[in-house]
Each structure stands twice: as C-alpha cells, then as structure tokens.
Amino acid sequence: MLINKPFFQFGLVVLTVLALPFFLRSGIMASEILIYGMVVAASNLLLGYTGLLSFGQGIFFGTGSYLAGIVLTRTGVPVGLMLPMAAVLGTVIATLVGGLSIRRQGVYFVMLTLAFSQLFYFLAYTFSDLTGGDNGLLDVPRPMLNGEQLVDPWSYYAYVGVCFVLVFAAMLLVTQSTFGRTLIAVRENEERAAAIGFPVRVFKIAAFAISGAVTAFAGALHAMLIGVAPLSSIEYHTSEIILVMTIIGGSSSLYASVLGASFYLLMADTLSSIWPRWLLLLGLVLVVVALFLQKGLWGLVEKIYALLTHNRIPPEVEPSDLGTDTTAKGE
Amino acid sequence: MTQTASTTDALVTKGLGVSYNKFVALADVDLNIRENSVHSIIGPNGAGKTTLFHALTGRVRPSSGKITLGGRDITNLSDNERVRRGIARSFQVTSLFPDLSVHENLRLAAQGRTPWQALAMWRRAESNHEAMATVDEMLARLSLTRVATRAAGELAHGQQRRLEVGMAMAARPRVILMDEPTSGMGIDDIETMKDLIQGLASDHTVLFIEHNMGIVMNISDTVTVLRLGRKLVEGPPAMVRDDPEVKKAYLGNMITGDIA
Numbered sequence: 261m262l263i264n265k266p267f268f269q270f271g272l273v274v275l276t277v278l279a280l281p282f283f284l285r286s287g288i289m290a291s292e293i294l295i296y297g298m299v300v301a302a303s304n305l306l307l308g309y310t311g312l313l314s315f316g317q318g319i320f321f322g323t324g325s326y327l328a329g330i331v332l333t334r335t336g337v338p339v340g341l342m343l344p345m346a347a348v349l350g351t352v353i354a355t356l357v358g359g360l361s362i363r364r365q366g367v368y369f370v371m372l373t374l375a376f377s378q379l380f381y382f383l384a385y386t387f388s389d390l391t392g393g394d395n396g397l398l399d400v401p402r403p404m405l406n407g408e409q410l411v412d413p414w415s416y417y418a419y420v421g422v423c424f425v426l427v428f429a430a431m432l433l434v435t436q437s438t439f440g441r442t443l444i445a446v447r448e449n450e451e452r453a454a455a456i457g458f459p460v461r462v463f464k465i466a467a468f469a470i471s472g473a474v475t476a477f478a479g480a481l482h483a484m485l486i487g488v489a490p491l492s493s494i495e496y497h498t499s500e501i502i503l504v505m506t507i508i509g510g511s512s513s514l515y516a517s518v519l520g521a522s523f524y525l526l527m528a529d530t531l532s533s534i535w536p537r538w539l540l541l542l543g544l545v546l547v548v549v550a551l552f553l554q555k556g557l558w559g560l561v562e563k564i565y566a567l568l569t570h571n572r573i574p575p576e577v578e579p580s581d582l583g584t585d586t587t588a589k590g591e
Numbered sequence: 592m593t594q595t596a597s598t599t600d601a602l603v604t605k606g607l608g609v610s611y612n613k614f615v616a617l618a619d620v621d622l623n624i625r626e627n628s629v630h631s632i633i634g635p636n637g638a639g640k641t642t643l644f645h646a647l648t649g650r651v652r653p654s655s656g657k658i659t660l661g662g663r664d665i666t667n668l669s670d671n672e673r674v675r676r677g678i679a680r681s682f683q684v685t686s687l688f689p690d691l692s693v694h695e696n697l698r699l700a701a702q703g704r705t706p707w708q709a710l711a712m713w714r715r716a717e718s719n720h721e722a723m724a725t726v727d728e729m730l731a732r733l734s735l736t737r738v739a740t741r742a743a744g745e746l747a748h749g750q751q752r753r754l755e756v757g758m759a760m761a762a763r764p765r766v767i768l769m770d771e772p773t774s775g776m777g778i779d780d781i782e783t784m785k786d787l788i789q790g791l792a793s794d795h796t797v798l799f800i801e802h803n804m805g806i807v808m809n810i811s812d813t814v815t816v817l818r819l820g821r822k823l824v825e826g827p828p829a830m831v832r833d834d835p836e837v838k839k840a841y842l843g844n845m846i847t848g849d850i851a
C-alpha cells in the first residue's frame with residue numbers, strides 16, 4: 261500500500277512538523293506531540309515489528325529525562341553532546357532490561373518488563389541525591405542556539421522538529437533494512453525464524469536497544485521542554501500511556517505511532533479542560549479500538565485509502581492461471 | 592536410487608536419546624547417514640521420528656548421546672548454529688511466515704545462513720545478491736515463480752508444502768531433513784515431491800520421514816525403522832520391506848500407501 265511506503269511515510273512526517281504550528285496554539289503541545297511520536301514509534305518497533313509487548317518503555321523515557329536533568333544542571337556538557345549520551349544510556353539499559361525479559365515468553369515476558377518498570381521507579385525514588393526523588397530535577401535548561409536559549413516554545417519546537425525528522429528517517433531506514441525484515445519474520449513465526457538460522461534472541465535484544473535509544477533521546481528532549489526531569493517520567497504510568505498510544509495508533513506502519521500520540525495528547529488536553537473524569541472517555545476509546553479497530557487509527561486510514569483507490573488486494577493469479585498450474589489440482 | 596552415494600558419513604549419532612520430562616521418546620539411536628544418500632525414517636505414529644529430527648536440528652536437547660556432522664561434534668550447538676554448519680529442515684506441520692510473500696519467505700531462509708549480516712540496520716534486504724539469486728532458483732525449482740508475490744498463507748496446500756521444503760533448500764544445507772514432505776498432498780503433488788526429493792540427492796544428503804511407502808521404497812538408499820523410540824531395523828528398502836519385525840510393528844497399519 262502506497263501510504264505505508266517509506267518515502268510516503270517520510271513525507272507525512274515532514275508534513276506533520278510543518279503543519280502542527282498552523283493547527284495548534286501551544287508550542288509546548290506541538291513539541292510534546294513530536295516527542296511522544298518518537299517514543300511511540302520506538303514502542304511500535306517492539307510491538308508492531310517484533311511482536312514484543314513491553315511495559316518497560318517508561319524506564320527508557322525516564323532514563324533520558326534524568327540524564328538531561330543531571331547533565332544539564334550539574335555539568336557543563338552541552339546539549340549537543342548530552343542527547344547522544346542519552347541515546348547511549350538508553351541503549352545500555354534497554355539491552356539489559358530487554359536481554360533479561362526476553363528469556364521468558366508471552367505473559368512472563370510482559371510481567372518481567374512490568375517488574376523492571378517498578379524496579380526502576382523505586383530506584384529513582386530511592387536514589388534521591390541523583391534524581392531529586394519526589395521533586396525530580398528542576399530548572400533543566402533548554403538548548404542554546406547562536407548564543408541564545410530557545411525560551412520561546414515555538415523556537416524549541418523547531419529544534420525538536422529537526423530531531424524528530426532525523427530520528428524518524430533513521431527508524432524508517434531500520435524497518436526497511438534486512439534487520440527490520442528479520443524482526444517481522446520473528447513476529448510472524450519465531451520458531452521458523454530460529455529454524456532457518458536466525459539467533460532470535462539477539463535480534464530481539466537489538467530491537468530493544470534501538471527502542472531504548474530513541475525513547476531515552478526523546479525523554480531528554482521532554483525534560484528540556486518542560487524544564488523538569490520529574491519522577492513521573494519513569495513511573496509505570498508513563499509506560500502504560502506509551503502502550504495505549506501505540507495501540508490506539510496501530511502498528512502496521514511507523515507513522516501510525518504519530519497518529520496515536522497526537523490523538524491521545526490532543527484528546528487528553530481537550531477533554532481534561534472540560535471534564536475532570538476524562539479518563540473514563542479514554543477507557544471507552546480503548547474499548548472501541550480493541551473491539552472494532554484492531555489495527556488502530558492507522559488501520560482506519562488504510563481502509564479509507566483502500567476505499568478511495570479501490571485498492572482491495574488485487575488477485576495476482578488469475579483463476580485460469582491456476583488451472584494450468586498442475587500443483588493447484590487435488591486441493 | 593542414487594548411485595552417487597559415497598562411503599563417508601555426513602551425519603552420525605551415537606546412543607542418541609531424548610526424554611520429555613520422564614517420558615523417553617527416543618533411546619539409544621545410532622545412525623550413520625552417508626554423504627549424498629537418500630535416507631528415510633519410517634515407523635508408526637508416535638515412534639519418535641519427529642523427535643529425532645528435533646534432536647538433530649537442535650530444537651530439543653538430547654538427554655544422552657552424541658551427534659557429529661562431517662566428523663565434528665555438534666551435540667551442544669544451538670539450532671541456528673547448526674544451520675550455519677549445514678543442517679536445514681522442513682516441518683511436519685507447515686511452518687511458514689504466512690503474511691509474508693513467497694519470495695520473502697525464501698529470501699529469509701536464504702539469509703538465515705549468514706544471519707549476522709542481517710543485523711546491519713542500514714543495508715537493504717535486496718542488497719544480498721546471493722540470497723536473491725537463491726530465491727529465484729528455488730522459485731523455479733519449486734514451480735512457485737508465478738505465485739512469488741502472493742502471501743504464503745494464501746497458497747494451496749500442495750504449494751505450501753513445496754514452499755516448506757523450499758525453506759530448507761534455500762539454506763543450501765549439506766544435510767536436508769524433511770518431516771513428511773508429502774503429508775496431506777494429492778496424487779499429482781506427491782509425484783512432483785518425489786522427483787524433487789530424488790533430485791536433491793545430487794548436492795545434498797537427504798534424510799526424510801515419510802509415511803508413503805511408495806516413495807520410501809522407491810527412492811531411498813537406506814531405510815531406518817523406528818518403534819517406541821528405538822531403532823528396530825535398518826537397511827536397503829527391499830530388506831526392510833520383507834522384515835517380519837517391521838511387518839509386526841505396522842500391524843493394522845499396513846505398509847501400503849499413505850498411512851498418515
């Protein structure tokens with residue numbers, strides 16, 4: 261399908277960055293959408309591409325957030341160096357968490373990621389000298405550009421926008437590579453993937469590593485956006501939100517994740533201002549998605565696109581063609 | 592029957608045994624699979640044939656015994672390491688990537704021989720020309736070229752079974768293991784499969800499990816009969832067919848046609 265082709269997806273990504281300022285009044289909100297777009301895409305790499313439901317994404321997000329807080333408030337390291345550091349630390353921790361969790365399968369795998377999520381929350385809470393405990397780390401500065409700090413939300417939005425486009429391009433490349441195609445094979449039939457020679461565990465850990473790198477990178481951007489590295493970044497609740505966004509968006513393409521993140525954040529923003537019990541509505545949305553829209557919002561887009569272009573899986577073998585194929589007999 | 596079968600052994604097992612918890616599914620199996628021979632494994636349902644394949648491919652850990660491939664001990668190697676050493680298999684119950692195209696199924700199988708290359712996150716899948724050439728060759732050999740772009744799960748049963756065998760062939764293994772390649776096939780498909788298996792012996796060592804005695808007796812160099820996890824008889828087809836023990840083992844389950 262054309263809309264799932266990498267160049268089209270990349271076009272959508274660029275378009276999103278350019279269009280958000282025209283539709284949203286808050287630069288903070290727009291930046292948050294891009295940041296979560298990356299985070300959810302990273303979660304999608306695990307869920308949609310590899311078939312791994314990770315409840316541990318908040319760990320990596322919090323890791324990036326704390327790294328930004330610690331490095332930017334206590335050392336003179338510039339943002340340009342801090343961001344790669346966040347990605348590296350995210351890789352290391354995700355390799356650890358992923359490597360241990362994938363030793364079990366199915367429900368036990370999910371439970372392990374959940375357990376790690378709790379563990380890291382308590383670690384952050386306990387080591388308050390490093391993390392600020394309940395208060396988090398305050399006064400995380402925004403990056404400097406040409407000697408000026410990006411205080412204005414929309415100028416920081418531009419900064420995040422560039423990061424977003426670059427990260428997305430890299431992730432699209434990864435999903436198109438032999439590596440990405442192998443991940444899909446693992447999701448489709450893990451037993452067969454192992455039987456044809458792939459060390460499945462290594463591929464799963466590598467998927468975690470990339471996911472962790474992107475998530476931590478985005479976590480660092482988020483800390484600079486809100487000026488705080490809060491304890492809530494590493495809470496189990498963050499992992500949950502990331503998963504909810506991933507599922508709402510759908511997992512048949514990477515851009516689905518941007519859709520999921522935007523939908524969630526915009527809905528939360530609009531609803532919470534008119535009704536304090538808005539989470540109830542979110543619950544309803546999830547029920548609807550789980551019951552009727554299992555491919556998420558992107559699945560809906562795919563359906564609409566197919567209707568518009570009459571692109572209903574074209575039969576590639578004509579019935580007459582089958583008749584001449586001796587193997588089709590006896591079925 | 593193949594005349595090319597040499598006298599060296601490709602795959603050897605000594606005292607091979609597999610237990611599932613306390614249940615002994617395979618015990619004390621000694622096998623010598625000659626290089627480039629066609630060797631079939633037969634036996635009643637539950638005899639341990641598939642279990643033997645699991646042990647040979649590293650899917651299950653043997654509880655006793657030793658496996659050597661080309662003289663080298665592979666008993667403790669993982670399943671994917673054994674593929675790199677030259678063992679590939681097809682499954683009794685078709686196991687494909689159903690949503691992926693036939694072409695992609697074979698490409699993955701061809702790539703599986705050099706899996707570390709596939710960790711390259713920047714390299715396009717199609718840049719592995721060797722694998723791409725293998726895919727085209729397999730498609731032609733399996734007469735699947737016309738359905739190359741179809742999802743594997745949409746194929747007719749006979750085509751799926753051929754693709755299943757193709758997944759093993761695409762690894763260009765030294766020893767190819769096929770678990771009931773003809774199961775559930777119609778007459779015409781069986782004949783095609785028989786020719787395919789026979790043709791494999793020119794550049795592979797072929798080990799296959801089969802219930803169709805027509806094929807077994809027709810194309811095997813050696814037949815091994817398993818019963819209750821143990822080797823009952825072994826020898827050339829004519830000898831095995833006439834063995835009274837074998838006839839007893841198959842009682843009520845006569846060795847004619849498709850028993851599955």
Ligand SMILES: Nc1ncnc2c1ncn2[C@@H]1O[C@H](COP(=O)(O)OP(=O)(O)OP(=O)(O)O)[C@@H](O)[C@H]1O
Pocket residue numbers: 611614616634635636637638639640641642643683
């Ligand atoms: N994972 C398992 N756990 C426990 N028992 C098993 C397992 N797999 C197979 N068995 C048992 O081991 C015995 C041998 O099974 P196996 O599948 O090897 O037989 P087979 O010779 O391939 O039979 P068939 O002709 O029906 O395919 C059977 O009794 C079976 O029930």
Ligand SMILES: [Mg+2]
Pocket residue numbers: 640641642683
């Ligand atoms: Mg079997």
